[in-house]
Amino acid sequence: MQQRPVPIDGERVTAPEGLEVRAPYDGRMLGEVPRCGTVELERAVAGAARARSSDPLPAWRRAEILDRAAELLREPERQEAFAQTICLESAKPITTARAEVARAVSTLRFAAVAARELTGEVLPLDASAAGEGRLGFTLRVPVGVVGAITPFNFPLNLVVHKLAPAIAAGCPTVLKPAERTPLSALALAELLLEECELPASWLHVVTGTGDEVGRALVAHDEVAMVTFTGSPEVGWGIRAAAPRKRVSLELGNNAPVLVQPDGAWEDAAARIAVAGNAHAGQSCISVQRVLVHRGIAEPFTASLVEQVEALRVGDPMDPDTQVSALIDTDARDRVQGWIAEAEAGGARVLVGGDLDAHEVLRPTVLADVDPDMRVCRDEVFGPVLAVQVYDDLDTGFTLANRTRYGLHAGIFTADLATARRAMVELDFGGVLVNDVPTWRADQMPYGGLRDSGNTREGPAYAVREMTEVRSVVLA
Numbered sequence: 001m002q003q004r005p006v007p008i009d010g011e012r013v014t015a016p017e018g019l020e021v022r023a024p025y026d027g028r029m030l031g032e033v034p035r036c037g038t039v040e041l042e043r044a045v046a047g048a049a050r051a052r053s054s055d056p057l058p059a060w061r062r063a064e065i066l067d068r069a070a071e072l073l074r075e076p077e078r079q080e081a082f083a084q085t086i087c088l089e090s091a092k093p094i095t096t097a098r099a100e101v102a103r104a105v106s107t108l109r110f111a112a113v114a115a116r117e118l119t120g121e122v123l124p125l126d127a128s129a130a131g132e133g134r135l136g137f138t139l140r141v142p143v144g145v146v147g148a149i150t151p152f153n154f155p156l157n158l159v160v161h162k163l164a165p166a167i168a169a170g171c172p173t174v175l176k177p178a179e180r181t182p183l184s185a186l187a188l189a190e191l192l193l194e195e196c197e198l199p200a201s202w203l204h205v206v207t208g209t210g211d212e213v214g215r216a217l218v219a220h221d222e223v224a225m226v227t228f229t230g231s232p233e234v235g236w237g238i239r240a241a242a243p244r245k246r247v248s249l250e251l252g253n254n255a256p257v258l259v260q261p262d263g264a265w266e267d268a269a270a271r272i273a274v275a276g277n278a279h280a281g282q283s284c285i286s287v288q289r290v291l292v293h294r295g296i297a298e299p300f301t302a303s304l305v306e307q308v309e310a311l312r313v314g315d316p317m318d319p320d321t322q323v324s325a326l327i328d329t330d331a332r333d334r335v336q337g338w339i340a341e342a343e344a345g346g347a348r349v350l351v352g353g354d355l356d357a358h359e360v361l362r363p364t365v366l367a368d369v370d371p372d373m374r375v376c377r378d379e380v381f382g383p384v385l386a387v388q389v390y391d392d393l394d395t396g397f398t399l400a401n402r403t404r405y406g407l408h409a410g411i412f413t414a415d416l417a418t419a420r421r422a423m424v425e426l427d428f429g430g431v432l433v434n435d436v437p438t439w440r441a442d443q444m445p446y447g448g449l450r451d452s453g454n455t456r457e458g459p460a461y462a463v464r465e466m467t468e469v470r471s472v473v474l475a
Ligand code: NAD
Pocket: 149, 150, 151, 152, 153, 154, 158, 176, 177, 178, 179, 208, 209, 210, 211, 213, 214, 215, 218, 229, 230, 231, 232, 234, 235, 237, 238, 250, 251, 252, 253, 283, 284, 285, 379, 381, 407, 447, 452, 453
């Protein structure tokens, strides 16, 4: 199969070797992309490094590029084409893939706003005697070339969460998309470069493996900042490998949700069933740990099991499908291994745990789990909900916080005092009250504590990370 070339410094580039892209659901060959190495990377970084002097882009043009991209991505036919690409390369059910495209439109729009609002502040220099007679203010200056590295689970919107703020901030970018889902990213880059008047020096895509071109991108001297979304192991490794660079990390999680007897627990069961299994649990804020108060544990769990059992498993292209294949068979075998380990330790499989006729792992609910089992302790990244029962709120909060991750947590309660305690005591980057922790709007500051990362994304916040504050003093 012919390689689909990648845009590097205004040219369509192929490499001596390619990487196959296959549909996770049925193994169908979808394309081949270049396996870029240092040769392609050098060209990409050199192009990006001269972008700001050779093709300067004032804020109004950056905002117009982003608005134009949003407009084009909103066109029904294009929206559907992107959704189908996401669906095929990641096995994300088509309805969820369509929602991802709609979110990408919104991310682009918020980035256009951030470009227009990029500003500094006036400094009250005469507030100290030494500053009298001087005028001071700050500018936000682009950090320089950004290296953006993205994961497979949101092949479009998480790429937009890197590229759009970088454009808004005025940073030329070299993008390294996930090796299993590069096609949505390439289509987006083509849209920006060919139809939105983004100059060729501002965006370069190097497809390939993390170990090769990913590592080389992180190590490159001309790359001022690495913005990474992916697993904690890789992310913190990048932080350690580039101690002098700005490194923004959006990493994994094992999101807990508490269900209180005073909350709308039937509604909670329905939402948790969907939120734990959307994209087969492969979202960093998928519900994983379900913490339920003993007073309602029995009827809540029965309802949850019923709702999970009712989820439609199948071909991601079928609009009725709610859960489809994991990204590859290794991921599926790993998740099944963790379920087996939990069972061996005394957990009960209430539903799922097995494969359907197409070898898709069925959505699974586990009860009688122990917090030290991998299904509770680590990030499952699969369609598995682990139910734990607590007797009082203190214990519930302690269980929720008993994790090395800290991205999002949720609680269902009708009691204002409990909600207020949750906002303070749940130690996570985001706390959702009366909703699943899987909910996110693209403009909110999004990011985690501890192993889950060190930054906040959402265009306005990412732009801050991609700019330096420069103090200016006029005497
Ligand atoms: P991954 O860490 O395996 O890969 C992510 C990217 O890093 C890929 O492009 C990969 O090629 C690249 N990479 C791998 N090794 C590298 C290295 N040594 N140097 C540079 N780049 C390297 O993650 P994944 O399996 O694609 O994605 C799943 C993970 O991403 C989960 O842990 C999930 O929670 C996390 N995630 C987090 C967020 C968030 O916003 N916090 C969002 C989505 C996914």
